[in-house]
Amino acid sequence: MDAVTGQPTTGGQRGLGEPDGFGRYGVPEQTEDGLVCHECGQAHQHLGLHVARAHGVTAAAYRDAHGLKRSRGLVASAVREKIAQNARQRYSDGGSERLKAVRDPTAATAARQALARPRSAEAAAILAAAATRPRPHTRTGRVVVCQSCGAEFCPLVGAKRRRFCSRSCASRHNRAQARSSTPGPSRVKPGPGALPGGSGSSANGGRCTDTSTAGAHNR
Ligand SMILES: [Zn+2]
Ligand SMILES: [Zn+2]
Incomplete structure (x- = not known):
């Protein structure tokens, strides 16, 4: 002092x-x-x-x-x-309730901006640290059309392959591929005694076995 x-x-x-x-x-x-x-x-x-x-x-x-x-x-x-x-x-x-009644966000923002003072050293350091942290939810600017549902989306920066808008679209696509590439038995309708889910008739239980595209969803 x-x-x-x-x-x-x-x-x-x-x-x-x-x-x-x-x-x-x-x-x-x-x-x-x-x-x-x-x-x-x-x-x-x-x-x-x-x-x-x-x-x-x-x-x-x-x-x-x-x-x-x-x-x-x-x-x-x-x-x-x-x-x-x-x-x-x-x-x-x-x-x-009292707060909602009396608050005035516009006035609060104006008052804060009127101060217009430079950032403190501590705040600047916190912001700088946040800027260098990886941000997994950042999206690329490129628009991709989902190969399953046709929705347009911007892929996440971290996603390896960007063909589907979501995990469910990726697995729907994989299921469809597995169905069309599996011959005969899997396409036979389940008999009257078959359990829901058709685990007895499908060679792979209806699940996707194509692990090469399992990571293709946009997460
Ligand atoms: Zn003191
Ligand atoms: Zn989709």
Whole structure:
């Protein structure tokens, strides 16, 4: 904390993880006793209250000064869990109706965007980590026509072969192929005594045996 300005000591621009007071810039640190204060090194369950009382800075100013995410709750995880529990309880006790009545998402978004401040170091690091994670549900931009049902779809990036829109279309196609390639007996209608499913008459029990295309579905 700067004794002259009353602002928290920032020391100019820092990079994520660089030494910053009693902690590291952009990194929330928690011990058994609570969150560690970047300003004085003490651990507190309610760090936001502590920095306001002991150092005269708001929680928001503290987060900004130390590169912490603006949505970062300055409470230890046990306290956070308790707060979340209470909120869930209030919500199920009818708070949801009151909230729905008074909330104004458009105004909230406008207020958030009006701040238009650069991302904190912590938030930037979280986003960067998320960007490098593989995303199995991303689709290619190419449109493929399902060979079974004719539906048009964009295949998943991770799919090896892209001929069918779904697992069920792939197996329907496989069943049809197995039927047409199996001679004689499998095409004979089951007799009156046959069980549903025709397990007695079909050479393969009606199931697909063509494992080479079993992985062709678009999952
Ligand atoms: Zn402190
Ligand atoms: Zn299909």
